[in-house]
Amino acid sequence: MNYQDFRPCPLCGASGQIPYANCTDFTVSKESYTLMRCPSCGMVYTLDPPSQEDMCRYDKLNLKLKLGDAPTGVVGRLYYRVRSHMLGKKARLVESQAYRTSGSLLNYGAKTGFFSHRMERRGWKVTSVERYHEERQFSLEMFHHRMIDVPEMDSLHAGTFDVITMWHVFEHCHHPHELLDRFYELLRPGGILIIACPNIRSTDAMFYGPYWAAYDVPRHLWHFDTNSICKLAHRHGFTLMHHEVMPFDSFYISILSERHMRHRLAFIRGMIHGLYSWCVSLTRRSRGSSLVYVFRKRQQTE
Numbered sequence: 001m002n003y004q005d006f007r008p009c010p011l012c013g014a015s016g017q018i019p020y021a022n023c024t025d026f027t028v029s030k031e032s033y034t035l036m037r038c039p040s041c042g043m044v045y046t047l048d049p050p051s052q053e054d055m056c057r058y059d060k061l062n063l064k065l066k067l068g069d070a071p072t073g074v075v076g077r078l079y080y081r082v083r084s085h086m087l088g089k090k091a092r093l094v095e096s097q098a099y100r101t102s103g104s105l106l107n108y109g110a111k112t113g114f115f116s117h118r119m120e121r122r123g124w125k126v127t128s129v130e131r132y133h134e135e136r137q138f139s140l141e142m143f144h145h146r147m148i149d150v151p152e153m154d155s156l157h158a159g160t161f162d163v164i165t166m167w168h169v170f171e172h173c174h175h176p177h178e179l180l181d182r183f184y185e186l187l188r189p190g191g192i193l194i195i196a197c198p199n200i201r202s203t204d205a206m207f208y209g210p211y212w213a214a215y216d217v218p219r220h221l222w223h224f225d226t227n228s229i230c231k232l233a234h235r236h237g238f239t240l241m242h243h244e245v246m247p248f249d250s251f252y253i254s255i256l257s258e259r260h261m262r263h264r265l266a267f268i269r270g271m272i273h274g275l276y277s278w279c280v281s282l283t284r285r286s287r288g289s290s291l292v293y294v295f296r297k298r299q300q301t302e
């Protein structure tokens with residue numbers, strides 16, 4: 001890691017990018033990737049990731065859960081309970097931040113559709129965008145909820161959505177500038193954009209270094225902290241209104257990181273470090289493992 005990359009920063013265009021870390025794809029390819037940091041805007045990003053077309057070879061589709069499966073074992077039941085709790089928490093966050101209990105919601109990167117389904121049941125009109133056919137098919141069969149593919153977004157009308165959500169999706173997107181511009185168009189005046197993503201300034205990221213599971217190269221192209229994501233969003237017409245910690249991520253990420261390090265008792269060690277990270281984030285949100293950001297669309301005169 002003793003070189004400089006002379007290409008400009010993909011966020012702000014500044015030159016003189018410096019290496020930040022060397023990370024390994026522990027879960028799929030075992031390949032190594034360099035993370036770069038922009039000295040000007042602080043953005044950290046994966047250098048030379050696979051193209052959007054090639055990324056399907058690296059993505060892990062969450063389709064282990066088959067139609068009609070019931071949770072089994074302690075871990076299975078715990079997972080279902082945590083997921084159900086988080087779906088409710090996300091729904092309440094949307095409604096409290098949007099100041100409404102129904103409306104029009106765009107869920108970008110909807111995966112298998114559990115959140116979309118939860119919001120539909122609460123009375124929201126939900127449009128879901130998902131690039132993988134298998135996950136769109138799962139949603140159709142499980143929830144009778146038809147999702148659209150990314151190119152179909154072109155047919156959506158400007159100014160029609162009250163809320164747009166991206167739950168752990170933005171860090172995967174190859175064209176963040178274009179996406180934020182499109183979201184700005186699609187939101188009605190005063191609409192909100194909710195983005196959840198890992199936080200590289202978290203206690204667990206600092207502790208695990210290159211083994212931190214939420215670097216997740218090469219699937220994660222962008223590695224945000226509060227400062228860099230706010231700069232990016234502000235540039236595209238969004239103002240931060242609120243941010244909060246996602247409570248279970250520090251545990252999940254710490255356990256995975258311990259596994260990457262091949263430690264014995266990875267589950268117990270991960271739980272202990274996850275608990276410590278979560279406790280720190282109770283008083284310092286900027287240290288949370290994953291953060292949820294709520295941005296409001298600015299009027300052009302603001």
Ligand SMILES: [Zn+2]
Nearest residue numbers: 009012038041
């Ligand atoms: Zn920069």
